[in-house]
Amino acid sequence: MSRRPMVRPGGRSARVQEAVHTAVRELVAEVGRDALTVPQVATRAGVTPSTVYRRWGDLKELLSDVAVERLRPETPPDDLGNLSADLTAWAEEFLDEMSSPPGRAYIRDALLGDPDGGNGGQCSAYAAEQIDVVLTRAAGRGEPAPDVETVIDRVVAPMMYRILFRPDGLTPTYAHRLVTGLLAAGA
Amino acid sequence: MSRRPMVRPGGRSARVQEAVHTAVRELVAEVGRDALTVPQVATRAGVTPSTVYRRWGDLKELLSDVAVERLRPETPPDDLGNLSADLTAWAEEFLDEMSSPPGRAYIRDALLGDPDGGNGGQCSAYAAEQIDVVLTRAAGRGEPAPDVETVIDRVVAPMMYRILFRPDGLTPTYAHRLVTGLLAAGA
DNA sequence: CCGCTAGAAGCAAGGATTTTGCATTAAGGT
């Protein structure tokens, strides 16, 4: 009954993963995602193409990996003193980042190369985590607050739906209106 | 000063498009989407691969085309006598179809091979059209009814978000709850 | 500290896919 050396996150494998991810980001910026190929990435990363194919299986799975990493929030949401302001600010920033051309590209990539649905779930978990911070903070202040699932249904889902299906005409006002509509309903 | 014969929707082109679409549907059913290749489709359709590459550019764009066609509603929503019943029935059927494995595959295909966002917009337009029928009918009965955009935000978007990002645990009850929550808010 | 084991990467050949230039066909307009 051995430990479980099934994976080797440290050492050479880690260096290769890092090099490949960096190569993807650089090349996407240089030649654009449509012109991106696996051999190109491999060469830039100083690796053979077969290594990339064996570890990621596919260009779209590799892009999905990179996309999920870039969609991870860097900082916790700002504390502006009350729930309405916190949620509005978070929603506006979320919409701004996600509706931009690179943001939409990352979302699509994350969904695209996603055999088991794990990457899409990860993106949703990131948003849920940020929202949970905001709501927990509000509860600590004694403010009435909806639960995370409700915020996802009422704020995140509408924004994401429009980003994916109707990318035109998205403004910060829309995010603000969603939050207002939710909180006005008597949380 | 010629008209503008920039496109030729009739005649041979139409036959080729039909043959290729049919070939895609048949082969997806036979060998599965992951094993699908452009040369395979071309052979089945009685066409050369270069024709497919020139017209669609890519396997995922072709799949996107086919997916949008299959996502078009076949019949108008049922008339059950009142808005709540109509909307609930429509939402439950929508969720059932879209959250099934083939439904999810079509949605993903439609979104992912979509350079200009036209196909995603088409899917959204289909849903909006169906909802409009339901709401117009309700207005004809004198019932108070929300507008289409509100139904999309409150019912369609949450379902679609969960289908794409969290495919587990979707039940007809969820669709029903969304509709109830919307109509209870005083339309 | 030293060897052992197995997962991960390199290499290269083979096969499949994608691209591209040129010839041919057939819509659609005059």
Add this chain to the structure above:
DNA sequence: ACCTTAATGCAAAATCCTTGCTTCTAGCGG
């Protein structure tokens, strides 16, 4: 009926993907 031109067929060339085998190295036990 003819002309123009988009669309297709054909085939060669380039590129990409797969795969069997070898080599390297991280992690582990002695």
